Amino acid sequence: MTRLTETRYAYGEALLELGRQLPKVVVLDADLYNSTRTVLFRDAFPERFFDVGISEADMVSTAAGMAAAGLIPYCNSFAMFITGMCYMPLRIQIAYPSLPVKLIGSSSGLTQGPDGASHQALEDISIMRSLPNMVVVSPADEVETRRATFALADWPGPVYMRLGRYPVPRLFDEGYHFEIGKATILREGGDIVLFATGHMVCKALDAADILERDRIEARVVNISTIKPLDEATVREATDDVALIVSVEEHNIIGGLGSAIAECLSAIADTPPLLRLGVRDEFGESGLADELLTKHRLTGQLIAEDVHRALRRC
């Protein structure tokens, strides 16, 4: 049976290892260290761990001051809070001077589940993508999350990394090399292309399996850096296909689909782009899989939507 892991767990373990290797790494949390999995770092390096309490804006501003003094702070909260409660300090104190603060948004998307709309970040990619100097990373599995956790420390500016609490299969082997700004083609196919990010990468692969039975060959591209977008790979991957599809656990306004559309909009004769995701709505309480089904973000439902779109092509 395939091993399933939540990206937040992979992050917590990687952060602990990073802390061992880099004494300049400090970790801040806002009363969610168990959920965000920074508890491992906290237990190992209490002198470099700061739970500021329920005050996310204070957390990111404090981290900015630490970064200005030469440290590499990793700030942690739910994706909703770290992007929603802190927009102004993120913008002026971190993004504007490009300070190397790493913002980790945990429990993102619909799969946050039962807590409902207040806790389900569906706009975070959009918010963070529009900030100059901000990099937006959204890893697809445990291996990529571990690699990205380390890559963030080497990146000279601010990064937002979107993680989740939804168990996903391992997609990469241990030899995988993650690079900020680089997309990876996970499956070849010349009929359509599926661009996906985060939890939706495994769903896109499921959809590709289903489509194959119907003799539709789908290329699947993992967009683990949404900004800066790997425009060359996006363009090449759309060259020969009849339909382009983006799949994200996020509002279809401002997220991955928008980024793909922006990239392709200047190219003549581009095939149609089907943006799958949350259609400008708030989330609600429910189990993760129930919510993904409701918003048509399972392999089966993605495949059905592709069929429908192809019939219109």
Add this chain to the structure above:
Amino acid sequence: MIRADELAGLRRKAAEMRWRIVNMMGSNKANHFGGSLSVADIVAALYFYKMRYDPANPCWPERDRFLMSKGHSVPAQYVALAMLGVFPLEELPTLKRLGSRLQGHPAMHQMPGLEGCTGALGEGLSYANGMALAGRILGLSYDVYCVLGDGELQEGQVWEAAMTAAKHCLGNVVAIIDRNRLKAMDETACSKLLDPLSARWVDFGWAATEIDGHDIAAICDALDWADTQEQQPSVIIANTVKGKGVSFIEGQPGYHNGRLSEEQLQQALGELETALTLVRDEQDDKID
């Protein structure tokens, strides 16, 4: 403690700063006269008396840090930095012009000597805490000075930061409240109750003192007092007059971000020149 001869020199620096602030802002342009003038004595005492600071090396890791959390008053800091030689005095009149390093609110990545980006009120004290905590982790013994406006204290994040500093016993953090009692539209007290201000900070775990923010000797004494607070952060509530030094600007909310006619500019510069002459004479008397 500050010596009498140092004090006279410091008064002169502050008076010169005021003249330069108004001169750089000029006429017929909206500028933050009020807050820049109310904070001038505090900034003078920090840069010309208190802080360990090497103008030739503004990135020296062990320097004391000064953050103007009420970023609209950064002109006072620009003037001090230019007088120290961190950048040329000739650059001052480029304030807020296209392409200038002297942005309307501090841009640390463009101008040496600025420790952070501020401008949206309420965020600076958290940032100061971050610099102080980093000093502890990195084994550097610098102090961090953060100037906030009393209007700025209406932002909730200030009090989050106050609790964080107290929790971590940040004896190297000194907050200075430029208490000019005015905000952009009217009196600070019109919208939120701040009093008893000193007691509130004490309740939040800070050592607090209250002074006349235009009495340079009192400012220096308070900064020295803050050094002795090693186990808790300290706050200096400096009672000031918004627009201090220019008769028709003093106490007028309209000059939070106001505009002077050419005639008003000349009058203001005349008043500030007179003040500068007075402190200069006083200094000469002391030297004689």
